Amino acid sequence: MIQILNYRDFISGKNPDGFAAELGSACRREGVCLLSDHGIPRGLLRDVLGEANAFFALPEAEKAPLDIRHSNCNRGWAGPGVERAGGQGGVPLRKESFSIGLDLRPDDPRVLAGEPFRAPNLWPEDELFRDVMRDYYKEMLGLGRGLMRAVERDLDMPQGFFQPHFSEPMATLRLSHTPSDPAAPDQPLSEVPQFDYGALTIVLTDGVGGIQFRTRSGEWQDIPEEPDTVMVMVGEVLMRWTNGLYRAAPHRLLPPVEPRTLAAFYLDPNPNSVVAPLPNMVGQKYPPVRAADYLRARLDDTYA
Numbered sequence: 385m386i387q388i389l390n391y392r393d394f395i396s397g398k399n400p401d402g403f404a405a406e407l408g409s410a411c412r413r414e415g416v417c418l419l420s421d422h423g424i425p426r427g428l429l430r431d432v433l434g435e436a437n438a439f440f441a442l443p444e445a446e447k448a449p450l451d452i453r454h455s456n457c458n459r460g461w462a463g464p465g466v467e468r469a470g471g472q473g474g475v476p477l478r479k480e481s482f483s484i485g486l487d488l489r490p491d492d493p494r495v496l497a498g499e500p501f502r503a504p505n506l507w508p509e510d511e512l513f514r515d516v517m518r519d520y521y522k523e524m525l526g527l528g529r530g531l532m533r534a535v536e537r538d539l540d541m542p543q544g545f546f547q548p549h550f551s552e553p554m555a556t557l558r559l560s561h562t563p564s565d566p567a568a569p570d571q572p573l574s575e576v577p578q579f580d581y582g583a584l585t586i587v588l589t590d591g592v593g594g595i596q597f598r599t600r601s602g603e604w605q606d607i608p609e610e611p612d613t614v615m616v617m618v619g620e621v622l623m624r625w626t627n628g629l630y631r632a633a634p635h636r637l638l639p640p641v642e643p644r645t646l647a648a649f650y651l652d653p654n655p656n657s658v659v660a661p662l663p664n665m666v667g668q669k670y671p672p673v674r675a676a677d678y679l680r681a682r683l684d685d686t687y688a
Contacts, residue, residue: 386410386414386416386417386418386607386608387406387409387410387417387418388417388418388419388420388610388613389403389406389407389410389417389418389419389420390403390420390421391403391419391420391421391422391423391527391530392421392423393421394530394534395423395530400534400537401537403534404534404535404536404537404538405538407531407534407535407538408535408538408539408630410616411535411538411618411622411626411630411631412629412630412631413600413631414597414599414600414631414633415597415617415618415623415630415631415632415633416597416607416615416616416617416618416633416635417615417616418607418608418610418613418614418615418616419586419613419614419615419616420610420612420613422527422613422614423523423527424520424523424524424527424614426612428516428519428520428523429588431516432516432517432520432559432588432647433588433590433645433647435510435512435513435516435517436482436559436561436645436647437561437645438510438513439482439508439510439513439559440480440482440559440561440645442508444463446508447461447463447480447508448461448463449506450482450506450507450508451463452466452481452483452506453466454506455503455506456503457485457500457501457502457503458483458485458501458554458556458679458683459483459484459485459503459504459505459506460482460483460505460506461480461481461482461506462480462481462482462483463480464476464477464478464479464480465477465478466480467479467481467686468686475576477562478562478563478565479560479561479562479563480560480561481558481559481560481561482558482559482560483556483557483558483559484505484517484521484556484557484558484559485501485503485505485554485555485556485557486502486552486553486554486555487504487505487518487521488502488503488504488505489504490504492504494552499655500554500655500676500680501554501655501676501679502655517557517559520557520647521555521557521649524555524557524586524649525553525555525649525651527586528550528553528555528583528584528586528649528651529547529550531584531586531616532546532550532583532584532651533546535622539626539629539662539664540664541662541664548654548657549653549654549657549675550583550651550653550654551654552654553651553652553653553654554582554652554653554654554655554675554676554679555582555649555650555651555652556649556650556652557647557648557649557650558647558648558649558650559645559646559647560645560646560647560648561643561644561645562637562639562640562643562644562645563640563643564639564640564641564642564643564644565639565640565641576636577598577634577635577636578634578635578636578637579619579620579632579633579634579635580617580618580619580620580632580633580650581619581620581621581650581652581678581679581682581683582619582620582621582622582650582651582652582653582679583618583619583621583622583625583651583652583653584616584617584618584619584622584651585615585616585617585619585648585649585650585651586614586615586616586648586649586651587614587615587616587617587646587647587648587649588614588646588647588648589609589614589615589646590644590645590646591609592640592641592642592643592644592645593606593609593638593640593644594606594637594638594639594640594644595607595609595615595635595636595637595638596635596636596637596638597617597633597634597635598634598635598636600631604636607635617633617635618630618631618632618633619632619650619651620632620678620682621652621653621659621675621678624659624660624661624670624673625659625660625661625662626661626662626665627661627662627665627666627667627668627669627670628669628670629665652675652679653675654675655674655675655676656674656675656676657674657675658672658673658674658675659672659673659674659675659678660672660673
């Protein structure tokens with residue numbers, strides 16, 4: 385059963401330890417939960433999905449100049465078939481997506497220095513789209529950092545331990561759109577389970593459904609889409625940090641009976657953060673890896 389956690393208990397100071405314990409329990413058991421009272425304005429949530437749908441409805445000729453393959457920093461539009469489930473040689477996905485990172489100017493010192501995953505975003509001409517996505521990115525970054533503070537509490541780590549790892553993260557807001565396929569509603573888009581690469585993923589859904597996770601017993605179950613909640617999933621980086629104590633959630637998407645639009649925020653650490661099992665973890669399972677190198681390897685295996 386998927387837990388619904390009340391984030392207000394944490395940010396208000398009403399019951400931060402209780403929230404942290406509940407979050408930790410969800411991360412250990414299945415690696416996925418729902419978050420209510422997250423503080424993101426309803427109007428902004430509505431606008432994010434609305435602007436995403438408007439973008440994906442544009443003619444391909446208007447989206448093509450923003451092709452993600454023009455960027456080495458995971459920015460821009462990926463058309464149908466560009467992304468593959470299960471890595472290179474996997475099934476081309478029918479969905480399209482649009483990825484947004486830290487919004488940097490071309491003359492930003494980090495861009496000029498060629499730091500990993502530091503580049504201007506590839507924006508469409510619609511200024512409202514830019515404004516909405518910039519606002520949402522900022523809100524998601526704040527929420528993600530707050531959840532990592534709760535993770536610190538659950539793991540008995542010093543408060544602020546993760547802060548240096550997420551001061552300028554490689555976080556990505558990824559909008560996606562999958563056309564309807566009423567003929568095959570129960571057949572997964574890929575038989576290969578998906579795992580997210582970063583620390584946490586926060587997903588805004590449109591209510592169409594079709595997102596499933598695999599339980600520890602091997603069964604696929606629907607993740608419910610409750611009003612005014614967002615999904616939170618553990619990614620591989622946080623699994624590695626916790627030496628497997630937290631579970632990276634295996635998940636998949638079913639073909640939607642109606643077009644489905646999602647907004648997923650992937651909280652990856654700073655490029656030069658070294659991800660290794662925390663000092664209080666016994667019997668370290670994972671070797672240290674630089675966050676930028678790990679993300680690059682995983683992305684190179686995803687896109688055709």
